[in-house]
Amino acid sequence: MGDQLQLQASIIIPVRNEWPLTRQCILSVRHHTPLSHEIILIDNGSDEPAPGFFHQQANMYVIRNKWNRGFAAAINQGLQKAKGNYLVWLNNDTLPSHRWLKQLIHVLEKESSVGLVGPVSNKVIPEQKLSVKLTSTKQIHRFTDRYNRTNPARWRTTSRLSGFCLVCSRQVFEKIGYLDERFGLGTYEDDDYCYRAHLAGYRCMVAGDTYVHHFGSQSFRKNGYQEFQKILKQNRRYYRHKWNRLPDGDS
Numbered sequence: 001m002g003d004q005l006q007l008q009a010s011i012i013i014p015v016r017n018e019w020p021l022t023r024q025c026i027l028s029v030r031h032h033t034p035l036s037h038e039i040i041l042i043d044n045g046s047d048e049p050a051p052g053f054f055h056q057q058a059n060m061y062v063i064r065n066k067w068n069r070g071f072a073a074a075i076n077q078g079l080q081k082a083k084g085n086y087l088v089w090l091n092n093d094t095l096p097s098h099r100w101l102k103q104l105i106h107v108l109e110k111e112s113s114v115g116l117v118g119p120v121s122n123k124v125i126p127e128q129k130l131s132v133k134l135t136s137t138k139q140i141h142r143f144t145d146r147y148n149r150t151n152p153a154r155w156r157t158t159s160r161l162s163g164f165c166l167v168c169s170r171q172v173f174e175k176i177g178y179l180d181e182r183f184g185l186g187t188y189e190d191d192d193y194c195y196r197a198h199l200a201g202y203r204c205m206v207a208g209d210t211y212v213h214h215f216g217s218q219s220f221r222k223n224g225y226q227e228f229q230k231i232l233k234q235n236r237r238y239y240r241h242k243w244n245r246l247p248d249g250d251s
Contacts, residue, residue: 008085009037009101009167012078015092016044016068019051021215022092024137026057029090032097035105040081042074071163071186072179079178087173091164095137095213097144103210104167107155115172115202116194118161123216126249127158128206140213147211154208159248161204163190165212168197175200180242188235191247 011029015022026039038059043050045068054062063077075089086105090096100119107117120130134140168176176196183189194204240246 006036007038007083008035009033009088009105010040010078010082010084010086011037011088011090011101012040012042012075012082013090013092014042014044014071014074014078015046015050017046017048018092019046019048019054023051023053025090025092025094025096026054026060028095028097030057032099033101035101037101038082038084040078042077044068044070044074068185070181070184072183072189073181075163076178076181079173085170087168087170089163089166091214093215094165095140095215096165097141097148097211097213099148099150100144100210100212101167103148103150104165104207106150107205107207108167108169110152111155111203111205113201113203114205115176115197115200116161116166116168116204117207118164118166118204119207119210119212121162121164121212121214123214124162124164125160127160128162130211132211134213144211144213147209149209151209156206156208158204158206159198160191160194161206163193164214166190172197172200172202176202182238183235185231186235187232188239188247191250192239192242195243195247 041054041062043062043064045065049064050062061081079087104117108114118128120128122132134143179189180192197204
């Protein structure tokens with residue numbers, strides 16, 4: 001219990017191949033996350049094991065799956081190992097920058113009714129969309145340094161959040177539970193989790209004062225558009241069957 005109290009955040013990053021992109025993400029996390037944290041990297045059936053860099057990092061744990069178990073299962077593996085007071089889902093194709101996590105956690109600390117919080121981004125669902133064109137990492141960091149300034153007036157309640165970057169407290173996780181692994185490779189598991197948070201009496205919040213850049217769906221892109229559409233339709237049907245409804249904003 002002592003370690004858990006000292007460790008502020010557990011950052012869970014699923015990855016399948018894309019090691020250079022993942023390395024860039026992790027280096028940015030390390031540089032821009034002064035809060036005490038651990039990184040739990042879930043290797044979801046990459047063609048090659050994680051390079052040495054990932055095994056040499058302090059407070060980083062690599063869990064290797066022999067096959068792609070999907071996003072929900074990977075996050076669940078991380079949640080099982082996590083020791084932090086705050087639990088972070090983070091895609092490997094992101095570039096977290098100035099004050100990103102401090103500000104997201106600040107929302108949870110200031111608003112006790114909020115169970116889940118996510119940032120705005122360039123490639124994300126409409127509820128979190130910020131229309132910006134940033135073409136280099138230097139531009140991204142410069143923009144984020146200007147943009148990420150605490151401003152509660154820019155926080156807004158939403159019915160759903162994207163799982164590309166999502167934060168909750170350990171207390172909320174223990175009430176809601178693990179992700180539903182029946183969503184397979186991915187899509188709709190984040191909608192499902194947000195709805196379960198709502199049923200548990202929590203609000204979901206977009207931190208409109210916090211930007212996290214998202215390069216966007218690298219693994220799905222490699223699998224092909226048709227395969228992605230097939231998975232999307234299957235999971236949409238499963239979500240509707242499970243809740244007898246679709247997420248707000250889903251037509």
